[in-house]
Amino acid sequence: MGHSLIYIFIAAMWALILIGGAVLVTLVAQISVEGYGEQLDFLIGSIIKAAIAIILVVIWVLVLTKMKNKIFQKQIKS
Amino acid sequence: MQAEIISAIVASLIAFFVVLGLVPPLIKQLTKRNWVVKDVNRIGGAMIPRPGGPAILTGIILSEISLYFLLPADELITKGIAAILVTTSAAFVVGFVDDRMVLGGWFKPVALAVAAIPIIALGAYDSNLEFPLFGAVKIPALYLGVIIFMIPITGNTINSIDVMNGIASGFMTIAAFSLAIALFILQNYSVAIMTLPLAFASLAFYKYHRFPSRIFPGDSGALVLGAMYGVIAIIGHVEVIAAIALLPAVINSFLFLSSVKRIVEHRQIKNPTTHTDDHKITTTKETDAPITLVRLIVAGKPLTEKEIGLTIFRLAVFSGILAIITAFLMEVKTWVTL
Numbered sequence: 001m002g003h004s005l006i007y008i009f010i011a012a013m014w015a016l017i018l019i020g021g022a023v024l025v026t027l028v029a030q031i032s033v034e035g036y037g038e039q040l041d042f043l044i045g046s047i048i049k050a051a052i053a054i055i056l057v058v059i060w061v062l063v064l065t066k067m068k069n070k071i072f073q074k075q076i077k078s
Numbered sequence: 079m080q081a082e083i084i085s086a087i088v089a090s091l092i093a094f095f096v097v098l099g100l101v102p103p104l105i106k107q108l109t110k111r112n113w114v115v116k117d118v119n120r121i122g123g124a125m126i127p128r129p130g131g132p133a134i135l136t137g138i139i140l141s142e143i144s145l146y147f148l149l150p151a152d153e154l155i156t157k158g159i160a161a162i163l164v165t166t167s168a169a170f171v172v173g174f175v176d177d178r179m180v181l182g183g184w185f186k187p188v189a190l191a192v193a194a195i196p197i198i199a200l201g202a203y204d205s206n207l208e209f210p211l212f213g214a215v216k217i218p219a220l221y222l223g224v225i226i227f228m229i230p231i232t233g234n235t236i237n238s239i240d241v242m243n244g245i246a247s248g249f250m251t252i253a254a255f256s257l258a259i260a261l262f263i264l265q266n267y268s269v270a271i272m273t274l275p276l277a278f279a280s281l282a283f284y285k286y287h288r289f290p291s292r293i294f295p296g297d298s299g300a301l302v303l304g305a306m307y308g309v310i311a312i313i314g315h316v317e318v319i320a321a322i323a324l325l326p327a328v329i330n331s332f333l334f335l336s337s338v339k340r341i342v343e344h345r346q347i348k349n350p351t352t353h354t355d356d357h358k359i360t361t362t363k364e365t366d367a368p369i370t371l372v373r374l375i376v377a378g379k380p381l382t383e384k385e386i387g388l389t390i391f392r393l394a395v396f397s398g399i400l401a402i403i404t405a406f407l408m409e410v411k412t413w414v415t416l
Binding site for chain 1: 213214216219318333371374400
């Protein structure tokens with residue numbers, strides 16, 4: 001039972017990576033800023049994309065932490 | 079294609095037999111110099127020579143140099159091999175220093191970040207981050223950060239799973255073969271061939287490192303394996319696939335960091351496991367000891383060191399299969415990207 005939960009956790013991490021990739025490619029990568037000049041548009045756009053990517057990673061870690069606590073609560077307490 | 083097949087065979091044989099041949103005299107030399115550490119999980123606490131890093135590095139360097147001469151002349155191949163040689167050697171130096179001296183928890187991540195700089199200097203990367211199904215994102219500036227973070231992460235991830243006999247080398251054998259298969263699926267043949275020395279050097283070292291260990295890789299060995307894995311992920315544009323093949327070790331680091339909540343040298347923390355009367359490994363009763371993959375594995379019931387190793391290898395095979403599935407998914411394009 002204990003080991004099967006680790007397999008589930010790995011599969012969940014894999015799914016989160018695929019979902020994260022989908023969000024990055026289909027949503028974040030499409031963001032573009034206009035109206036501040038070519039170079040500034042690129043810079044502002046990159047900063048926004050980087051900030052969203054970092055927020056996504058933080059959310060990813062928080063989701064994993066929640067999952068870890070739920071999945072492994074019994075084992076950790078034992 | 080014939081040249082590639084010959085290169086793959088020759089490089090694999092060099093990596094395998096150089097490591098296989100160098101480890102026995104290295105064991106003798108290390109024992110003679112009293113460079114030994116106690117195997118805490120062994121009954122009676124045998125003294126084991128360490129580090130095996132020099133043998134692993136020599137095998138990898140010689141086989142990669144052979145690839146430079148055997149693979150077709152190409153700027154990308156030359157840059158890739160140069161990046162592997164320089165960054166892996168730098169990681170070895172970092173690990174060797176840590177093998178000989180007790181340094182702070184921040185030393186290795188920072189030094190490995192510096193070791194990643196040659197990849198940028200050589201221009202041996204592509205700033206597109208490839209994802210399965212949906213394509214790639216172009217992140218020219220952010221990707222430099224990915225490179226700087228990648229090598230410390232893969233290096234320390236392998237180092238932190240090097241907790242029992244045979245685990246680091248056995249795990250890296252499975253992960254490197256999975257990565258090589260993924261690269262072959264993606265038709266990135268030259269980088270797939272460059273990955274084979276890592277897989278075969280790990281396999282040869284595993285012969286001496288498996289339970290009961292005759293030598294430990296030490297930080298120098300573990301960092302060589304982890305750093306080279308990271309370089310291959312970057313030069314092969316398979317960062318996501320490489321991370322997936324490494325998931326059990328990533329989980330180990332994640333569990334450790336989320337329970338310790340700071341970057342700390344492993345010597346400074348309480349042992350997460352202890353021994354039963356029949357010398358099996360079980361979870362500690364210390365509430366402030368970190369949670370690790372091994373602690374989770376033995377939480378249900380105490381296991382022998384060999385059983386723990388096999389459990390981790392099964393997890394590595396599972397994540398290796400997920401990595402190969404991901405490689406196939408890279409070839410599938412959804413309606414969004416068409």
